[in-house]
Amino acid sequence: MISKTIEKLLSKVQKPGRYVGGELNSVIKSKEDVEIRFAFCFPDIYEVGMSHLGMKILYSQLNTVPYIWCERVFAPWADMEEQMRRCQVPLYALESGDSLADFDIIGFTLQYELSYTNILNMLDLAGVPLKACDRHSLSRLVVAGGPCACNPEPLADFFDLFFIGEGEEVDLEVLALYREFKKKGGTKQNFLQAAAQIPGVYVPSLYTVEYREDGTIREMRPQCGAPKTVKKRLMPDLDKSYFPDRFVVPAIEIVHDRAVAEVLRGCIRGCRFCQAGFLYRPFREKSVDVINKQCFDLCENTGYDEISLSSLSTSDYSDIYGLLDKLHTWTPEQKIGVSLPSLRVDNFSTELMSKIKSVRRSGLTFAPEAGTQRLRDVINKNVTEEELLKTVNTAFAGGWTTIKLYFMIGLPTETMEDVEGIANLGQAVVDAFYSNPDKPKGRSVKVSVSTASFVPKPFTPFQWEPQDTMEMLREKQRHLVRTVKTRKIELSWHDAETSFLEAVFARGDRRLGAVLLKAWENGCKMDGWKDFFSLSKWLEQFRACGIDPEFYANRRRSPDEVLPWDHLDYGVTKSFLIEEWKRARENRTTPNCREKCSACGAACFKGGICVENR
Amino acid sequence: MKTVRVWFRKTGTARFISHLDLNRCMARAIHKAKIPLWYTEGFNPHAFLTFALPLSLGISGERESMDMKLEDNALSDAELMERMNAGLPPDIRVYAVTEPVMKPGQITAASYRISLEVENMDAEQAAGRIAELFRSETLVVSKHTKSGWSDFDLAPYLGNIEVSAAKTTVEISSVLPAGSSLNINPTLLTDAVGKYLHLEFYAKIRRTCLYGESQKIFE
Numbered sequence: 001m002i003s004k005t006i007e008k009l010l011s012k013v014q015k016p017g018r019y020v021g022g023e024l025n026s027v028i029k030s031k032e033d034v035e036i037r038f039a040f041c042f043p044d045i046y047e048v049g050m051s052h053l054g055m056k057i058l059y060s061q062l063n064t065v066p067y068i069w070c071e072r073v074f075a076p077w078a079d080m081e082e083q084m085r086r087c088q089v090p091l092y093a094l095e096s097g098d099s100l101a102d103f104d105i106i107g108f109t110l111q112y113e114l115s116y117t118n119i120l121n122m123l124d125l126a127g128v129p130l131k132a133c134d135r136h137s138l139s140r141l142v143v144a145g146g147p148c149a150c151n152p153e154p155l156a157d158f159f160d161l162f163f164i165g166e167g168e169e170v171d172l173e174v175l176a177l178y179r180e181f182k183k184k185g186g187t188k189q190n191f192l193q194a195a196a197q198i199p200g201v202y203v204p205s206l207y208t209v210e211y212r213e214d215g216t217i218r219e220m221r222p223q224c225g226a227p228k229t230v231k232k233r234l235m236p237d238l239d240k241s242y243f244p245d246r247f248v249v250p251a252i253e254i255v256h257d258r259a260v261a262e263v264l265r266g267c268i269r270g271c272r273f274c275q276a277g278f279l280y281r282p283f284r285e286k287s288v289d290v291i292n293k294q295c296f297d298l299c300e301n302t303g304y305d306e307i308s309l310s311s312l313s314t315s316d317y318s319d320i321y322g323l324l325d326k327l328h329t330w331t332p333e334q335k336i337g338v339s340l341p342s343l344r345v346d347n348f349s350t351e352l353m354s355k356i357k358s359v360r361r362s363g364l365t366f367a368p369e370a371g372t373q374r375l376r377d378v379i380n381k382n383v384t385e386e387e388l389l390k391t392v393n394t395a396f397a398g399g400w401t402t403i404k405l406y407f408m409i410g411l412p413t414e415t416m417e418d419v420e421g422i423a424n425l426g427q428a429v430v431d432a433f434y435s436n437p438d439k440p441k442g443r444s445v446k447v448s449v450s451t452a453s454f455v456p457k458p459f460t461p462f463q464w465e466p467q468d469t470m471e472m473l474r475e476k477q478r479h480l481v482r483t484v485k486t487r488k489i490e491l492s493w494h495d496a497e498t499s500f501l502e503a504v505f506a507r508g509d510r511r512l513g514a515v516l517l518k519a520w521e522n523g524c525k526m527d528g529w530k531d532f533f534s535l536s537k538w539l540e541q542f543r544a545c546g547i548d549p550e551f552y553a554n555r556r557r558s559p560d561e562v563l564p565w566d567h568l569d570y571g572v573t574k575s576f577l578i579e580e581w582k583r584a585r586e587n588r589t590t591p592n593c594r595e596k597c598s599a600c601g602a603a604c605f606k607g608g609i610c611v612e613n614r
Numbered sequence: 615m616k617t618v619r620v621w622f623r624k625t626g627t628a629r630f631i632s633h634l635d636l637n638r639c640m641a642r643a644i645h646k647a648k649i650p651l652w653y654t655e656g657f658n659p660h661a662f663l664t665f666a667l668p669l670s671l672g673i674s675g676e677r678e679s680m681d682m683k684l685e686d687n688a689l690s691d692a693e694l695m696e697r698m699n700a701g702l703p704p705d706i707r708v709y710a711v712t713e714p715v716m717k718p719g720q721i722t723a724a725s726y727r728i729s730l731e732v733e734n735m736d737a738e739q740a741a742g743r744i745a746e747l748f749r750s751e752t753l754v755v756s757k758h759t760k761s762g763w764s765d766f767d768l769a770p771y772l773g774n775i776e777v778s779a780a781k782t783t784v785e786i787s788s789v790l791p792a793g794s795s796l797n798i799n800p801t802l803l804t805d806a807v808g809k810y811l812h813l814e815f816y817a818k819i820r821r822t823c824l825y826g827e828s829q830k831i832f833e
């Protein structure tokens with residue numbers, strides 16, 4: 001329930017529907033009936049946050065617990081923020097309209113580094129002290145989880161506790177502990193020390209960091225009995241893991257406005273640049289019947305007419321045809337379409353296409369990631385040009401005329417020849433269209449080539465690699481533009497500046513907390529949005545704090561350096577990553593988990609493909 | 615095939631749902647309710663939802679309607695209502711289903727209740743000033759048209775306006791031209807109040823009814 005004060009602001013902003021709640025399936029409880037109020041905060045706008053599956057899962061799950069009320073909070077767009085600050089309206093949760101400051105626990109999901117300033121801005125908008133050490137009571141505990149929690153060090157000053165790995169169980173364990181402490185009137189300090197004993201919980205204030213003269217870390221020392229390493233939590237059996245039977249259905253249009261089923265977690269592939277591929281190991285699948293039931297329930301309870309089968313690589317699902325067949329027993333009759341968000345080049349077939357083409361004819365997306373076979377071997381993207389051409393030919397024969405190809409530039413060992421390879425591969429796709437006898441008659445082909453800048457990430461074999469400097473990245477972009485010879489190829493690229501900042505924070509340490517705070521104080525926010533991001537402003541803050549961002553982004557680490565995230569354990573061992581790094585430099589690929597286990601370390605979780613392989 | 619007119623309220627948080635989004639909400643609720651819409655081959659099912667008259671963002675509607683084509687004897691009105699409500703946001707409520715009498719194209723006017731919470735004057739005094747303003751010979755405001763902003767004289771349309779003071783608010787009720795030939799948004803009235811009387815206020819506007827020729831209630 002939003003207050004009248006809030007209503008008054010809404011006549012002055014664009015898209016007021018973002019700020020009012022009241023959606024179908026949103027959960028309303030009475031404050032008096034619950035013991036813990038949990039604010040689930042997404043540090044971006046409503047339309048982005050509401051599209052996020054992890055949020056939907058935890059929101060529903062927490063609300064199944066009678067003593068918890070979980071509500072949603074999003075970052076307001078600049079116009080709303082201005083109104084809120086002018087009228088001193090604190091940032092509020094959509095369900096109750098209550099200020100974020102009234103909550104027991106304020107939980108953020110960390111999806112991308114460029115949302116960090118929004119976190120500070122959101123806390124400030126509710127008058128919550130930003131630094132953990134300035135919040136003394138047990139209430140307003142600020143916690144976070146999500147992929148970026150794998151290196152939470154740049155945020156260590158601001159958060160009381162991080163969840164490492166998958167949240168379904170550990171969240172509830174921490175909340176149960178919190179309930180006990182709240183009941184008996186325990187202190188925040190004692191609570192945090194007790195929580196640190198729960199596997200998967202990282203309490204940054206219980207670790208001290210010592211640095212060497214050269215700026216690298218000498219040691220991370222745990223205190224008060226906190227564990228030396230915190231191991232991620234993982235749901236070994238996805239069939240038994242909680243999944244909501246309904247989503248909050250936004251009344252305004254959001255980015256991904258559809259039912260989403262999670263078919264599997266992890267990825268068998270092991271592309272060396274891909275952090276998710278390592279963080280979520282091992283690969284685990286849900287069974288066809290469970291997915292089918294979850295899809296059915298979601299559609300029944302939301303009214304969506306589209307289901308997206310989501311995961312890192314859905315076409316790797318071992319029984320994808322069985323699943324699609326099962327879904328087809330009821331979806332056509334109910335006028336529900338099924339879509340796959342990502343396709344792999346090597347297992348795209350006419351059969352698969354015929355089952356999904358009824359949904360999205362808009363365009364097909366493939367990610368060869370690198371332009372030459374050599375570089376694809378370096379990154380372990382096991383896709384050949386031949387396979388790509390075979391696939392696009394199938395697609396052309398099936399009536400598609402628009403193909404999107406995703407690449408990265410700035411990958412380790414990349415040369416200008418590899419950059420030219422991107423243009424050549426695009427050209428080969430165009431040529432394939434014209435020499436395909438079954439292509440759609442009278443239509444022309446469009447190949448969109450989009451390139452992102454490579455950002456080295458923790459827990460990947462490239463975590464020791466320098467990122468190309470912005471100048472190098474731009475030179476490669478220019479070279480690519482020069483090499484493209486046809487108008488049928490449409491080029492686009494991510495801007496190197498945001499990738500640079502992303503690289504700094506991805507592998508940053510605690511000293512970046514000061515820069516982050518200063519940047520926010522000087523107006524940096526919504527850094528993921530073009531209209532707001534200003535690298536020059538950021539560089540000023542780095543200078544003012546005496547911190548060299550290139551130390552984080554562009555420096556080659558040595559394998560024996562203590563990395564800021566070394567005290568976190570995602571199962572994949574450092575020795576495996578070093579071995580992979582070495583193989584990369586030798587242009588050698590590694591088989592995927594289904595072909596052969598490479599003993600990466602994730603078998604310690606005793607689940608998924610590691611067990612099936614034995 | 616039969617056409618039904620579904621009557622609903624769009625109030626509270628739902629007044630911040632745009633017309634386009636309302637259309638999608640309704641389509642989703644119909645889909646969720648498994649209401650057997652009548653389809654013709656090759657048409658987009660959304661095209662079958664015909665709203666009497668779109669409502670501007672921020673204004674509540676107490677007697678809104680939407681027409682849809684159903685297969686014959688598909689389900690009872692009560693059942694249709696119940697199932698639709700189960701799929702709509704709580705602030706959109708279907709309350710009746712009828713057989714259409716008039717066509718949406720016949721709509722010529724709409725009635726509104728405007729509740730003004732005036733911040734810099736007491737309600738009694740403000741009501742007096744506002745009533746006087748609405749009696750002016752001419753009352754020019756800028757109106758957005760297809761060709762941009764232009765001056766528009768409201769005075770000829772304020773014949774049946776009523777202004778009164780409640781405890782803390784000024785209540786205005788008026789019937790304004792609505793529909794395809796001339797549509798006057800009630801916010802033009804509040805614009806005039808702000809522009810000429812320098813009052814600061816928060817306005818809550820409700821559309822209460824739609825009318826056809828000679829004040830005949832739209833049914």
Ligand code: SF4
Nearest residue numbers: 593597598600603610
């Ligand atoms: S232990 Fe083997 S099967 Fe399991 S994730 Fe690692 S490489 Fe794959």
